[in-house]
Amino acid sequence: MASDPAFTRRLLLGHGFGVTLLLPAAARAEVSRRPHAANPPRARTATMPLVVLDPGHGGKDPGAIGVSGTYEKHVAFATAEVLASRLRASGHYRVVLTRQTDDFIALDDRVAIAEAHGANLFMSMHADALANHAVRGASVYTLAAHASDAQSAALATRENQADRFGAAKPADISPQVAEILSSLVAHETRVGSARLQQSAVGSLGQDFPLLENPARHAAFAVLKAVDIPSVLVEMGFMSNPHDEAALCAASHRSRVAASLHRAIDGYFASADHLTHIAG
């Protein structure tokens, strides 16, 4: 495992991201116990895409706290569980969750779990808060050194602070580091992330209100996997009473999961990606 390329590659990240090297134990333990529990034996297992779902926050990190007191971590986990169940039941995907319960997982460890599993897709699920409580609607983010807008930059800053709850050094996401990590992401990963983002925005837009310009980008540390198309989905904002109330309802979360399932199906249905997996 020590020579696993997923961990070796992390040496290249440096500048505050090498901290992952000190933390692979949790990820390794996760890897060693996940395959049997998460991946039911099926004849097609070897060729089925592996989807890593990342419920935001957890444990001592509640994430955003809604205007009525709802914790983002609970909403994110509940929705991710429904989506995981749907994807597994379809028989088309293997699925790994970055956390199984209400645990704190450092941002680097979330990425390490996805890389150690050789994930084909990484989807981080959130419902953060904004200073402007009137803002509502779903949005989908990809990694970029320079944020698409000030609101997205603020969101990424807030999200990257999640590690302040743990023993790990908080992700150093200075402009210089953002530039470095963004430049490390392979071209085909960027293309895949953008395609996944478009699929998710298109699917969510059929069912829910969207944030204005819903396909955005910013320097989210949790999206830095070098070779795994990655997006962060804001299912709504806990700072908006309408979004918070909706996300508190199991029926709404099921609809969100159905919409994201359709988005993932759409992403993998594109011929070039199927060719990539087969190759």
Ligand SMILES: [Zn+2]
């Ligand atoms: Zn969040």
